[in-house]
Amino acid sequence: MSADTERAVPDRDPGRFGRLSGTLGRRAVTALIGATIVFLITPVALTLAASLAGDWTGVLPQGFVTLDNWLHILGLQESVGAQRALGSATIQLPGGYSVTILGASLVFSLGVALCGVLINLVVGVPIAYAVTRYDFYGVGWLNTAAVLPLVPGVILGIAFLRTYPGLPSAAALVIGYSLLKIPYMILAVQSSFESMDLRQLEESARSLGASWPRTFLTVIVPNAKRGILSGAIVCWTLAAAEFNFSYMVYSRGPRPFSIFLYNNITNSSILQTAAAVSLYFLIVAGVTVALQATGQRGFSIGGVR
Amino acid sequence: MSTLDDRELVDQVRAGGERLLVPETERGRERRRIVALVTPFLLLAVVGAFVPLVYLVRMSLSESAAAIQGLQFESYRTLALSVVAYLPVLGSGLSADPVYGEVIWNSLWFGAATTVVSVAVGVAIAHGLENYDLPYEGLLVTLISFPISLPGIVVAFMIMVWFARTGVLTNLFATVAGVDPVALALTGQPPGTALAVAGLFLGYCYSMIPRATFLLRGSYAQVNTDAEEAARALGATPWQTFRYVTLPQIRPGVVGALILSFRTALAIFGTVLVLKALSVVTFRFDQELATGFNLPIASALAVVFFAFTVLFTFAGLRYTSAEVAG
Numbered sequence A: 001m002s003a004d005t006e007r008a009v010p011d012r013d014p015g016r017f018g019r020l021s022g023t024l025g026r027r028a029v030t031a032l033i034g035a036t037i038v039f040l041i042t043p044v045a046l047t048l049a050a051s052l053a054g055d056w057t058g059v060l061p062q063g064f065v066t067l068d069n070w071l072h073i074l075g076l077q078e079s080v081g082a083q084r085a086l087g088s089a090t091i092q093l094p095g096g097y098s099v100t101i102l103g104a105s106l107v108f109s110l111g112v113a114l115c116g117v118l119i120n121l122v123v124g125v126p127i128a129y130a131v132t133r134y135d136f137y138g139v140g141w142l143n144t145a146a147v148l149p150l151v152p153g154v155i156l157g158i159a160f161l162r163t164y165p166g167l168p169s170a171a172a173l174v175i176g177y178s179l180l181k182i183p184y185m186i187l188a189v190q191s192s193f194e195s196m197d198l199r200q201l202e203e204s205a206r207s208l209g210a211s212w213p214r215t216f217l218t219v220i221v222p223n224a225k226r227g228i229l230s231g232a233i234v235c236w237t238l239a240a241a242e243f244n245f246s247y248m249v250y251s252r253g254p255r256p257f258s259i260f261l262y263n264n265i266t267n268s269s270i271l272q273t274a275a276a277v278s279l280y281f282l283i284v285a286g287v288t289v290a291l292q293a294t295g296q297r298g299f300s301i302g303g304v305r
Numbered sequence B: 001m002s003t004l005d006d007r008e009l010v011d012q013v014r015a016g017g018e019r020l021l022v023p024e025t026e027r028g029r030e031r032r033r034i035v036a037l038v039t040p041f042l043l044l045a046v047v048g049a050f051v052p053l054v055y056l057v058r059m060s061l062s063e064s065a066a067a068i069q070g071l072q073f074e075s076y077r078t079l080a081l082s083v084v085a086y087l088p089v090l091g092s093g094l095s096a097d098p099v100y101g102e103v104i105w106n107s108l109w110f111g112a113a114t115t116v117v118s119v120a121v122g123v124a125i126a127h128g129l130e131n132y133d134l135p136y137e138g139l140l141v142t143l144i145s146f147p148i149s150l151p152g153i154v155v156a157f158m159i160m161v162w163f164a165r166t167g168v169l170t171n172l173f174a175t176v177a178g179v180d181p182v183a184l185a186l187t188g189q190p191p192g193t194a195l196a197v198a199g200l201f202l203g204y205c206y207s208m209i210p211r212a213t214f215l216l217r218g219s220y221a222q223v224n225t226d227a228e229e230a231a232r233a234l235g236a237t238p239w240q241t242f243r244y245v246t247l248p249q250i251r252p253g254v255v256g257a258l259i260l261s262f263r264t265a266l267a268i269f270g271t272v273l274v275l276k277a278l279s280v281v282t283f284r285f286d287q288e289l290a291t292g293f294n295l296p297i298a299s300a301l302a303v304v305f306f307a308f309t310v311l312f313t314f315a316g317l318r319y320t321s322a323e324v325a326g
Helices: A003-008 A015-050 A068-073 A104-133 A139-147 A153-163 A169-194 A198-207 A212-223 A225-240 A244-249 A257-267 A270-293 B003-021 B026-060 B074-086 B099-131 B137-149 B152-163 B168-177 B194-220 B225-233 B238-267 B270-275 B281-290 B295-319
Strands: A088-092 A098-102
Touching: A015 A270, A015 B099, A015 B137, A015 B152, A015 B168, A015 B194, A015 B238, A068 A270, A104 A139, A104 A169, A104 A198, A104 A212, A104 A225, A104 A257, A104 B026, A139 A169, A139 B026, A153 A169, A153 A244, A153 B026, A153 B281, A153 B295, A169 A225, A169 A244, A169 B026, A198 A212, A212 A225, A225 A270, A225 B137, A244 A257, A244 B270, A257 A270, A257 B152, A257 B270, A270 B137, A270 B152, B003 B026, B026 B295, B074 B099, B074 B295, B099 B137, B099 B194, B099 B238, B099 B281, B099 B295, B137 B194, B152 B168, B152 B194, B152 B270, B194 B238, B194 B270, B225 B238, B238 B281, B238 B295, B270 B281, B281 B295
Parallel strands: none
Antiparallel strands: A088 A098
């Protein structure tokens, strides 16, 4: 603070608390931010380190560097608890051929989540446009209902299972994932739409002779591609690791990735669990880099619910 | 109702349908567009959520756990009696099992406590990120948002890395103080003990602080910084500026963050399933199904939970000053 502003300050005692907040407030808030980041990120770093360690009985993991935990988790090494590894699946193709997929749980979950994302694109982009562009009866309620995940995954899971008992696990997971993750898609696309002058864009295109469907598909949607892309990436990652719904719905067939994580967290040794969880961290790290390219900082979509 | 009325009604519906599908005015065409844009979402919501939830209500009234059969209100009666039995004075004379009352109370107080702490920390972080020139701000934002991507079970593992028997802090304190790490661990303790609940508390905060922070950053972006600077220039201390200038501006955002964080806290399941520290509603729901497959009671619990969440969220967002940025 310069001498000028110092003189402008009225001669009044702000009290002990006021003086304290003046001197310590900023430091306290900065320290809190630092402490929070340490609290959030240290276990992530330790987990990544431990996945390469041979032993973790003391304070810090030791015995670097070994790939045993990773080989075990990826199912490339025969050892105790191999049923909790990612596993491989052999698919019989017509004509006597067969294909073996390594990391079956991960591939399965990524595939199912991708289907969920496709549904989210078809469902999320139009409704995001409707609530941003048009004013109609009940738009506020619809908006609230669309961006709030009102049903927790556990409850939705059991309700789903009993309502559609004949449905294969994979199909149930696709619908469940798309429903549970759609708020992220809508919020991401909405924030893109909000930064555009939709009315002007639409009217220009219409006045140049484009029909409304053509305007929507070839003018509006391409303009929002950043939001659509970041929404799709976030939805895909979150759906691939969705646990609560998967835990209730999964019965047989290929095991979802989150169930693989759960089996390891509850049963495996800490080092093997560290490798399993690290596998997910690496995916998230890759996704974060991809998100950066779309102009999105991490998973911070408009205050994620 | 006479057949004449019937025919009129059918005609009206048909005319309305025709107006919607083959509109003649611009307003009609706009209405058709809105319907076309909203229909996919409504379809997903009806198939994915509405029908299963109606079925859930029906299951809670079924006499059999295996199939939809008959009609009974026994499960709701059990829940209601249990809640009353759990009440301190009123329930003392009742012989009903207070377990569900306890579970609901656990969900409420634990959710409220973690919400208040998470939102308070979130306000401070959002304040710092917005007002201070912190180095590597982009990196900080990315790091704080990282836990949003983690499912509850992984959050539980993060807490175990810190505080389990083999955890870093547990071992650090045990070495420094020379005590057995088992006495210090926050996870793996018997459910309901202070240590176990403290561990779960930190787990909830781990998932909720990042979410609260990003809800609040939306409100902070809209704060009028001119007013803050004026207050500072007129001699207000930083605390006074925050209390009388900033806080009134972000209050709707804070209320919104409280409501949504509380909703998040109530719905947390994976973290509790792994840490098994406190019996909350979602956990009990799973236990009812895992041991004895008590579907009517589990469904009734879920229906009560869902009804409460919806009423609380919508009422909160509509009838308070709450504002949901984003």
